[in-house]
Amino acid sequence: MIFVTVGVSKPFDRLIKKMDQLAASYREPIIMQTGCQGYKPRNARYFETLNHKDYLAYLQQADLVISHAGTGTTMDLILHQKRCILVPRMAKYGEHINDHQLEHVEGWGDKLSIKIVFDVNELDVLIHHIEDIPVPSPRKYTRDSLIQAIRDMMQIT
Numbered sequence: 001m002i003f004v005t006v007g008v009s010k011p012f013d014r015l016i017k018k019m020d021q022l023a024a025s026y027r028e029p030i031i032m033q034t035g036c037q038g039y040k041p042r043n044a045r046y047f048e049t050l051n052h053k054d055y056l057a058y059l060q061q062a063d064l065v066i067s068h069a070g071t072g073t074t075m076d077l078i079l080h081q082k083r084c085i086l087v088p089r090m091a092k093y094g095e096h097i098n099d100h101q102l103e104h105v106e107g108w109g110d111k112l113s114i115k116i117v118f119d120v121n122e123l124d125v126l127i128h129h130i131e132d133i134p135v136p137s138p139r140k141y142t143r144d145s146l147i148q149a150i151r152d153m154m155q156i157t
Helices: 013-023 052-061 071-079 100-105 108-112 120-127 143-154
Strands: 002-005 030-033 045-047 064-067 084-086
Touching: 002 013, 002 052, 013 030, 013 120, 030 052, 052 071, 064 071, 064 120
Parallel strands: 002 030, 002 064, 030 045, 064 084
Antiparallel strands: none
């Protein structure tokens, strides 16, 4: 199963539309947490919001998680060792008020063993080769040290 999560701050139609398109022909279930506004999937099961318990259950069950590049979600993916793809929201598409998610992911891919995708058209090939997507390892992180590592990359004190 593929779990797609985009938080609730603003619509992320670029990602949700692409994953809905892929769900029409993908053999495994795709379940999405879409937020309260924007595009509603036609080919995949979706929830606008999920409580934390249900969110974690879907995250843990998923073979792959495709997500916006939110810091909290990223920490969950690392701590739960979930094979994932982060798609940062971009201001030029009206997905956020600024490009802070782009700034966050600049060092994350290599340092945290996470696949970063900027063009959603790359997702089709990637989800058909899930085994090539790295699994982040929290072995050197506790929750506090992971938060500090992310703060260091974001240059937050």
